[in-house]
Amino acid sequence: MRKRAESVRIQTSILNGVEKKVLVWLAERQPRWMTSDMLTMTGSAGAVIIAAGFLLAGRVDIHYLWLSILGFVINWYGDSLDGTLARVRKRQRPIYGYYLDHTVDAINEVVMFMGAGLSGLVHFEIAISILVVYLLLTINVSVNAHLKKEFCLTYAKMGPTEFRIIMIIVCAVLMYVKPVMRFSVDVSVANHIAALSALDVVALAILCLLLAIYLITIIKDAIDYDRRDPMPGDDRNMPEV
Numbered sequence: 001m002r003k004r005a006e007s008v009r010i011q012t013s014i015l016n017g018v019e020k021k022v023l024v025w026l027a028e029r030q031p032r033w034m035t036s037d038m039l040t041m042t043g044s045a046g047a048v049i050i051a052a053g054f055l056l057a058g059r060v061d062i063h064y065l066w067l068s069i070l071g072f073v074i075n076w077y078g079d080s081l082d083g084t085l086a087r088v089r090k091r092q093r094p095i096y097g098y099y100l101d102h103t104v105d106a107i108n109e110v111v112m113f114m115g116a117g118l119s120g121l122v123h124f125e126i127a128i129s130i131l132v133v134y135l136l137l138t139i140n141v142s143v144n145a146h147l148k149k150e151f152c153l154t155y156a157k158m159g160p161t162e163f164r165i166i167m168i169i170v171c172a173v174l175m176y177v178k179p180v181m182r183f184s185v186d187v188s189v190a191n192h193i194a195a196l197s198a199l200d201v202v203a204l205a206i207l208c209l210l211l212a213i214y215l216i217t218i219i220k221d222a223i224d225y226d227r228r229d230p231m232p233g234d235d236r237n238m239p240e241v
Contacts, residue, residue, distance in 0.1 A: 013159035043078030047108035051115020058119030
């Protein structure tokens with residue numbers, strides 16, 4: 001099989017420099033029996049723990065969000081370290097690794113957002129809407145990785161790690177800031193009154209941010225691809241004099 005050309009990783013998040021050093025440090029100290037596949041599965045276990053924490057927090061006790069916080073840390077550890085370990089040990093498998101990583105990531109996102117949506121802490125419709133937009137962004141990343149060999153990991157200086165940190169802070173605030181915990185506002189939507197919690201408001205803000213990022217991204221990409229692949233006979237395709 002012809003070797004797949006690796007995409008250029010574009011990582012410009014706020015914490016990228018520090019995170020990269022931490023991940024290399026951790027990768028160099030992993031036991032020999034630890035593999036990238038095991039770390040990928042560790043990330044999945046973290047996603048399940050996040051979902052379980054949200055479900056228990058919404059149905060039993062809000063302080064189960066500590067379980068979700070633990071899940072975010074475990075998810076970061078496995079999801080961020082699997083590729084770094086392969087690169088540090090020079091055991092990269094570009095085709096297999098790309099397929100497994102992105103397939104498992106998509107499954108993890110479904111598990112996490114379903115857990116949040118079914119918890120009662122946030123409206124199910126809002127949680128699923130965020131999931132849909134997130135997956136649309138993921139598809140766009142994969143398309144760009146295939147067409148122009150650019151694998152963009154961040155948008156607006158924000159990457160998965162920054163979003164995890166934001167969610168950890170949100171979980172802590174929900175547990176210990178009583179006015180936020182008790183916050184509720186009624187909103188009329190299509191003649192239906194919906195009570196929005198603090199987490200609903202945060203989720204709606206994230207949804208709007210992701211929608212804006214997605215729309216701006218696809219417009220910029222479409223303009224770039226139009227320039228790269230002009231219509232036959234277009235003046236842009238004519239050699240310069």
